[in-house]
Amino acid sequence: MQDPGIEKLVEKAMSVHRNSYAPYSNVHVAAAVEADDGTVYTGVNVENASYGLTICAERAAVAAMVAAGRRRIARVAIVADTPEPLPPCGACRQVLAEFGDPETLVVSVSTKTGRRRSWRLGELLPYAFTASHIEENRGSDAAP
Numbered sequence: 001m002q003d004p005g006i007e008k009l010v011e012k013a014m015s016v017h018r019n020s021y022a023p024y025s026n027v028h029v030a031a032a033v034e035a036d037d038g039t040v041y042t043g044v045n046v047e048n049a050s051y052g053l054t055i056c057a058e059r060a061a062v063a064a065m066v067a068a069g070r071r072r073i074a075r076v077a078i079v080a081d082t083p084e085p086l087p088p089c090g091a092c093r094q095v096l097a098e099f100g101d102p103e104t105l106v107v108s109v110s111t112k113t114g115r116r117r118s119w120r121l122g123e124l125l126p127y128a129f130t131a132s133h134i135e136e137n138r139g140s141d142a143a144p
């Protein structure tokens, strides 16, 4: 049996999927991020004629969460109109790691085939680079 909370999160992502702006790749992606207090923030991919400026759905959702004052991710849902469920790209994995933890659940669903995959964030990004790696240097920018 599926976790009803995850199904609700997938539905939230589905609800904004049509708003994806992807005229270049034609790959439409939406994401829903559940914060630690249960609130859900959504995002879609926003492409640009200058391709490198494209923003992924996952990072758009995380930015909305942070703008609302939340700092911890509990779970993530991704939906895309690709035959296979899309995993988050490398940049998004790093951004998710900033606010999640290795056990954070990431579920991805294809809107075309209904195929589904899920991972723990620690599987997607083992040995994540985190604030702990730079802690000793923070706040000490004096010249050597």
Ligand SMILES: [Zn+2]
Pocket (backbone or CB within 6 Å): 056, 057, 058, 059, 088, 089, 090, 091, 092, 093
């Ligand atoms: Zn991405």
